[in-house]
Amino acid sequence: MGLHFHNTLTRRLEPFESVEAGKAGVYACGPTIYGHAHIGNFRTFMFYDLVHRVLEWRGYEVRFVMNFTDVDDKTIRAARAKEMTLDEYTAPFAEAMLGESDALGIRRADLYPRATVYVDRMIDLIQRLLDRGFAYATDDGSVWYDISSFEAYGRLSGRDLEQGRPGERVAEDEYAKDDARDFALWKGVKREDEEVGAAWDAPWGRGRPGWHIECSAMALAEIGDTLDLHLGGEDLIFPHHEDEIAQSEGATGKPFSRVWLHAKHLRVEGEKMSKSAGNFVTVRELLDEGVSPAALRHLLLSAHYRSELNFTRAGLQASARAVARLLDFEARLLSHPEAPAIGDRGTGSGDAEGEAGRGIRDAADRAIEAFTAALLDDLNVAGALAALFVFVNEANRRLDAALGDPSHGLPADALEAARAALGEMDGVLGILEVGRRSRSVDAELSAWVEERIRARAHARADRDWSEADRIRDELTAAGVVLEDSATGTRWKKLSEEG
């Protein structure tokens, strides 16, 4: 089975077929940079990362674009409050978000367009919509999209226009649009906009772009008339993405995106996250308080993207333990002594090493098979993680068995197969990739630890247990944990996990 996605547009599982074979143009709705991104934003960004990595893993040449919304009501309001220009105010938040993404191992997009840089494209797009009869201007210099002109309006979100309840919010509507449900393509200038530099000249009057047109303009400009995938949080289905479709297709006459994927929202300790509830968590805060980035990554990845994810401290702790298990396994696999490859010793049938080698290699093959099947099926990460952990267990068992053998070694090619499988799986999950950073040490510490371990080995050889334990305590105090085994002593640096 090839790669399949649950397309919001059709509400069905569909095989993924990009416009151009082997290539994938992806547009992901990024954050509005008026503050630090919160854990919920990152649940969505982690989902983007999974899509990104899976496509690359499957061999697609990916063009991944994620925008930053830097001009809208919130950024303008916040910039005014600080008496800064829009750019002065928003730029640091974009930088911060990228830094946090890096910490969590989220792959960089190929491009991060910012709305203010694409205003010319937005104006062009609006002009085309006016020319083609999808939009109309009003006296205040605003331009509106006439949703009655776009037949497919409502298809993405599954709503029937006739069943809407026009009128309900008209009273609070300060604009002169024809229909309460028409949305702004361009907002006539206001003094507040000018104060922060959020105003541009357009043929129909000075003003600023509406939110929805920003994404249409950037996506069409940077990917093309038809995207292969458009990603976002579930809250964007309506009206944001519905409006993007209306605008883009109104202007180009072509399908805007083949597939739409939406991530469900995250909850915090079982509650909806909100500032008023006092459970508003930013990744910045979590990282500052020493939470393990790999644990955070594991937790954000642990549930299917179309399921609600509950972010809890207990869950973070559990994820930290799971990550530690993976890191310990990797260290063990890398340090395990090698014996001659199965292929170098004749048939090998009946010999213990050969059998252990075949066992671990078969386990690696089964793991990759199950892992792949899970991810190709609409990104079932939980299933993929299960395949990985089954592999960890099976491989650990083989490694244990090898220790009972005089040579302790496993065939080099079998170990290589196991390492390759682990590497392939983590290339998609990125958990070890991030976790290793927390365990990395400098040469100085490393040399000291190695010296201490040698001293302890001598003490142990002399059966001087109190000295051996004293040295181990010394290392523990430095955050170093030892693991004795028949093949020597491994050590690891513990980070604040959880």
Add this chain to the structure above:
RNA sequence: GGCGCCGUAGCCAAGUGGUAAGGCAGAGGACUGCAAAUCCUCGAUCGUCGGUUCGACUCCGACCGGCGCCUCCA
């Protein structure tokens, strides 16, 4: 009111019309000088009630409970 989602062991979380992956936590055991790591053993009949079926947790219905969207919130 409209549209839609969810309810699987203490917690997190997959999944299939034929008797339930995985992670964390817990108990016991093996290994270890002691640890650490690892391994082994132990736990759920899948919200409730009906229906369809040879057989349902998986299909249908009702109900109970939780939740999302319905104009700018990932």
